[in-house]
Amino acid sequence: MGNCCRRPARCAHVASPDSQTSHPMKEIFFIQETSNPQSGKTSSTTTKSNVSPSSGLMSYNFNDLRNVTGNFKTSNLIGEGGFGQVFKGWIDESTLATSRQGVGMVVAIKKLDPESFQGHKEWLAEVNYLGHLNHENLVKLVGYCSESKYRLLVYEYMPRGSLENHLFRKSVQPIRWATRMNIAIGIARGLSFLHSLKTQVIYRDLKSSNILLDSDFNAKLSDFGFARDGPVGDKTHVSTRVLGTGGYAAPEYIATGHLSTKSDVYSFGVVLLELLSGRRALDDRVGESNLVDWSRPFISDRKRILRIMDTRLCGQYSKNEAQTAAALAVNCLNLDARIRPSMTEVFTTLEQFRTPNDYLRTQSREPGRSCNKSPPSFNYKTTPNRNTNLNKM
Numbered sequence: 001m002g003n004c005c006r007r008p009a010r011c012a013h014v015a016s017p018d019s020q021t022s023h024p025m026k027e028i029f030f031i032q033e034t035s036n037p038q039s040g041k042t043s044s045t046t047t048k049s050n051v052s053p054s055s056g057l058m059s060y061n062f063n064d065l066r067n068v069t070g071n072f073k074t075s076n077l078i079g080e081g082g083f084g085q086v087f088k089g090w091i092d093e094s095t096l097a098t099s100r101q102g103v104g105m106v107v108a109i110k111k112l113d114p115e116s117f118q119g120h121k122e123w124l125a126e127v128n129y130l131g132h133l134n135h136e137n138l139v140k141l142v143g144y145c146s147e148s149k150y151r152l153l154v155y156e157y158m159p160r161g162s163l164e165n166h167l168f169r170k171s172v173q174p175i176r177w178a179t180r181m182n183i184a185i186g187i188a189r190g191l192s193f194l195h196s197l198k199t200q201v202i203y204r205d206l207k208s209s210n211i212l213l214d215s216d217f218n219a220k221l222s223d224f225g226f227a228r229d230g231p232v233g234d235k236t237h238v239s240t241r242v243l244g245t246g247g248y249a250a251p252e253y254i255a256t257g258h259l260s261t262k263s264d265v266y267s268f269g270v271v272l273l274e275l276l277s278g279r280r281a282l283d284d285r286v287g288e289s290n291l292v293d294w295s296r297p298f299i300s301d302r303k304r305i306l307r308i309m310d311t312r313l314c315g316q317y318s319k320n321e322a323q324t325a326a327a328l329a330v331n332c333l334n335l336d337a338r339i340r341p342s343m344t345e346v347f348t349t350l351e352q353f354r355t356p357n358d359y360l361r362t363q364s365r366e367p368g369r370s371c372n373k374s375p376p377s378f379n380y381k382t383t384p385n386r387n388t389n390l391n392k393m
């Protein structure tokens with residue numbers, strides 16, 4: 001049996017020993033990696049070291065971060081994940097040193113639960129990956145703090161928050177079709193970049209709460225806590241602990257612990273379904289409602305595909321694009337991982353539907369004020385016990 005995390009939707013279980021990712025607590029391992037987002041080429045060697053200035057990251061004092069968030073006060077709280085809370089803070093734009101509340105450039109400061117061992121490992125993975133990778137569709141890490149038991153991360157602030165909030169929060173204006181497609185393209189591009197690196201990176205925790213949006217709704221992958229290096233040589237997968245989130249994790253990974261880039265492709269298929277349908281991967285409002293299971297009969301039939309579409313789009317979407325996206329989701333969700341497309345293929349398919357941001361900015365944001373629909377929910381009965389333990393799924 002594995003240990004379940006605090007937030008049931010995201011669980012980490014030790015299904016098999018994972019010697020390659022277990023870092024000694026007192027040392028920081030990081031991947032010295034130089035990457036070229038255009039060519040996707042990188043060289044990578046793993047060394048044992050303290051976080052070095054070569055990572056280009058700022059090292060912050062705990063006290064300074066505490067002060068600039070007003071002692072982590074609730075009014076500065078902007079999000080909460082499986083392993084920590086995220087607060088607004090301010091830094092000087094040119095020196096990147098902490099400023100005063102409300103002065104300078106806004107940043108997001110994640111404070112990991114000081115008592116959590118898993119939290120430390122997550123922190124380490126984020127420093128390792130985000131500190132050395134640079135791409136338009138990955139959130140930028142500005143710096144970190146490692147002081148006694150405290151582990152914090154300082155990121156660029158993403159003003160529109162997470163995709164999850166935009167898709168599922170009742171109080172938030174629904175995002176329109178063209179924006180949804182652009183978001184899917186951004187996610188696909190970010191994953192394709194990670195999978196094309198010389199040492200592939202598997203993101204492992206793709207879900208709408210880990211996708212952040214900038215002021216123009218450009219999508220960036222954040223939260224690299226569960227990311228890890230992919231297989232080398234002619235290996236197709238790495239054997240690892242089952243980590244991730246119920247509803248998004250690929251079935252073969254849950255069953256065997258075999259992790260591959262195709263596991264990310266499956267999760268992408270789930271997020272694509274969320275974008276199309278406006279329904280959560282797992283909806284705990286009605287028992288355990290699994291979006292993939294529910295939508296399979298509809299998305300496998302071109303004529304019935306439109307039945308799953310988010311009613312808050314008020315019918316304002318291209319039928320052809322919706323059908324292509326749904327067919328793509330079917331491929332990504334194939335139970336045979338080998339048949340799933342690569343993220344680069346997914347990106348190429350979706351890219352044709354990109355709408356320039358400039359054009360979107362000139363249009364009204366809402367998909368259709370007149371139809372005024374509320375978020376859809378599952379209206380059927382499923383298994384009463386919500387089961388988010390990945391080992392048992």
Ligand SMILES: Nc1ncnc2c1ncn2[C@@H]1O[C@H](COP(=O)(O)OP(=O)(O)O)[C@@H](O)[C@H]1O
Pocket residue numbers: 078079080081082083084085086108110122139155156157158159161162209210212222223225
């Ligand atoms: N850079 C950021 N800008 C704005 N909001 C953020 C940022 N980083 C995180 N958040 C908010 O905090 C939430 C949790 O962050 P996340 O990094 O996923 O934490 P965890 O590792 O605990 O899951 C996100 O879903 C988002 O709402």
Ligand SMILES: [Mg+2]
Pocket residue numbers: 081082209210223
């Ligand atoms: Mg998260």
